[in-house]
Amino acid sequence: MMMNIEEIKAVIPHRYPFLLVDRVLEMDDKKITAFKNVTGNEEFFNGHFPGKPIMPGVLQVEAMAQAGCILFLKKIAKDPKNTTIVFSSINKAKFRKPVVPGDRLHMEVEVVSLRRQFATIKGIATVDGKIACELEATAAFVPSDSI
Ligand code: BDE
Numbered sequence: 001m002m003m004n005i006e007e008i009k010a011v012i013p014h015r016y017p018f019l020l021v022d023r024v025l026e027m028d029d030k031k032i033t034a035f036k037n038v039t040g041n042e043e044f045f046n047g048h049f050p051g052k053p054i055m056p057g058v059l060q061v062e063a064m065a066q067a068g069c070i071l072f073l074k075k076i077a078k079d080p081k082n083t084t085i086v087f088s089s090i091n092k093a094k095f096r097k098p099v100v101p102g103d104r105l106h107m108e109v110e111v112v113s114l115r116r117q118f119a120t121i122k123g124i125a126t127v128d129g130k131i132a133c134e135l136e137a138t139a140a141f142v143p144s145d146s147i
Contacts, residue, residue: 001027003070011080012069017043020063021107024070031110032071036063040101055099060133061090064123067109068139072119076111082144088118089138096131103127117141 003011003024014020026033038055045053069085077083099105106126113120123135 008070011073012066014066020059021066021070027071027074029075031108032067034067034107036105038099038101038103038105045101053101057095057133060099060105060125061093061135063105064107064109064125064135065137067107068121071109076119077141084142084144084147086140086142087137088140091136091138094134096133097127099127099132105132
């Protein structure tokens with residue numbers, strides 16, 4: 001179930017500079033494992049912060065949300081071509097460790113609640129096995145032709 005960057009781009013609409021998943025390693029009906037390689041050339045390091053590059057925690061949240069989108073569209077949505085995923089809530093987020101140039105942000109995102117229109121995910125992002133960010137968020141599935 002590995003997916004490379006071109007396969008990822010065929011599933012979610014995000015593009016540079018906002019596509020934050022580089023590869024999917026594993027996926028089943030409830031869980032996806034993916035990563036982002038964080039390079040020293042990321043645009044956001046110029047300003048966050050000058051001389052002290054740290055990946056914004058909100059972008060770690062976004063990266064896990066994107067991994068969740070891939071899981072929803074590949075495994076959960078009944079009509080993925082006509083489904084838009086809208087994140088409706090960040091229920092909980094914790095930032096435990098700074099993510100810096102050269103890090104591989106490894107993400108495990110799991111669906112913990114699935115209703116007709118809403119899914120809640122839990123995500124854990126690690127670098128070298130150490131937790132950088134924990135997330136619980138909720139997304140809504142919307143028919144694309146309704147918005
Ligand atoms: C720690 C845990 C989770 N996320 C980030 C941290 C962290 O160490 N942030 N550090 C930010 C930071 C910003 C600036 Br400006 C600075 O000069 C230094 Br010295 C910092 O550590």
